[in-house]
Amino acid sequence: MTRRNVGLVLLLAAVALLPFADLEIGGHDPWRVLGRVLAGFLAPSFATLASLGDAIALTLAFAFFGVALGAAVGLALAVLHHRRAVRIGCAVLRSVHELFWALLLIQPLGPSASAGVLAIAIPYAGIFGKVFAEILDEIDRRPADVLPPRTGRISAFLFARLPLALGPMRVYGLYRVECGLRSSAVLGFVGLPTLGFELDTFFRQGEYGSVAAVLLAYYALIGTMRLWMRPRLVPFYLLGALAVLAGTRSVPLSWDNVTRFLTEDLVPAPLRDANLLDVAPWAELGDWLGLLVGEQAVPGMVATLVVSQITIALMGLLALAAYPLLVPAVVGRVGRGVGHVILVVARSTPEFMLCYLALQILGPSMLPAILALGIHNGAIIAHLLGREAERVVPMLRPDAPRGLDLHAYELTPRLYAPFLAYVFYRWEIVVRESAIVGMLGIQTLGFFVDSAIAEIRLDRAVVLLMITAAVTLAIDAVSRLVRRRLGLGAFGGLEARTARLG
Secondary structure, three states, X not given: OOHHHHHHHHHHHHHHHHHHOOOOOOOOOHHHHHHHHHHHHHOOOHHHXXXXXXXXXXXXXXXXXXXXXXXXXXXXXXXXOOOHHHHHHHHHHHHOOHHHHHXXXXXXXXXXXXXXXXXXXXXXHHXXXXXXXXXXXXXXXXXXXXXXXXXXXXXHHHHHHHHHHHHHHHHHHHHHHHHHHHHHHHHHHHOOOOHHHHHHHHHHOOOHHHHHHHHHHHHHHHHOHHHHOOHHHHHHHHHHHHHHHHOOOXXXXXXXXXXXXXXXXXXXXXHOOOOOOOHHHHHHHHHHHHHHHHHHHHHHHHHHHHHHHHHHHXXXXXXXXXXXXXXXXXXXXXXXXXXXXXXXHHHHOOHHHHHHHHHHHHOOOHXXXXXXXXXXXXXXXXXXXXXXXXXXXXXXXXXXXXXXXXXXXXXHHHHHHHHHHHXXXXXXXXXXXXXXXXXXXXXXXXXXXXXXXXXXXHXXXXXXXXXXXXHHHHHHHHHHHHHHHHOOOOHHHHHHHHHHHO
């Protein structure tokens, strides 16, 4: 399959799945709700900001400490990433969304600072491990090759390899902080006191001016990161985060709860207190798994794939249409300014938040999820392509066309390969996100995971999470194969490139 055809195949696959998608608008009066939301943004309740101090502080603290812990563990995993067990472990860790980790960790730890930090740190450790390993593989190996023969591996790593990799690692780490802020904010939707919790509370109360204030505070955090997120200030931010986390009131840790969680709650129901040498418990386990897979896993998996594949097509179309908003030669300087604001808002708003907002307006169906995921991920790719286009424009011939002709006949053909690379790079991420929006009532895998946890059937939740991870890893494997066949780059290289362009 050629690069030209692969995009058409993705589009046709989405069209073929449309009959199986629930795209009904189920809101009672979506235009009235939309009008009230927009009215809230026209008159935001800035007085609300005075009560958001703790939520903002915890959003930052979870992000800083979770990313730092994930980076530290990821660096250790990167050194051992050549081992198959470590590679598989990293893939499993990053295949489960932060919100799923939070849902699980809250069971033994309660809605505590530890649960919030670990929910971010665990999947990020898998991501950092993969990306740092590829950064280490790509650095110049000559300094390590000229070391004396008896130089130890640790000394060679610390003095010949790590110093050359620190630059790209630092850039990527700062990019991950922005991602961590998005992750931290949405942890509020599962009960942790971050900005997402405040957003959910105000929406339920119909206080749309306060909703606007929460979102504007969040956009201010993300939009000003380039001003306050300096590498030399990171140690002070971490100390501040530690102070905030230490001062957070939470339920005292109960080791009895942790022990019960590990030894009872996670054990499949047919095997609890059973004689594992008997045949009967294992037969019951087979029946139990069969019902779980047939009634929940399969329908959830089908819905997840339908949402994700339609999202991929929408994401790609939006990205190709929107990236010229960052190119002055196409839309002019004023247009670029407006386009930059639009894309920053769309890509900075977590997909879970966007889906939540869309559900309030459009009602429960796949449509809010597809729109939210398509807009969020499409804006990310449009931003990356826009940055690529800014580098291409000066290399064009002097008589190159301007405006839409430049977009259609010069830039898009040149950017089609990186466009496909980013689409396939986001594929695995879109599948993870399609699963997680099930927590909002859309019957993807996340819906059944959330229901199992709400019913305190953690054994079912873990099996469904394992299936979610398997689906994500399968998509990742297919994505890697396609990228390799088309020469589009590896996961770590694209993550690092995203950090540089972002």
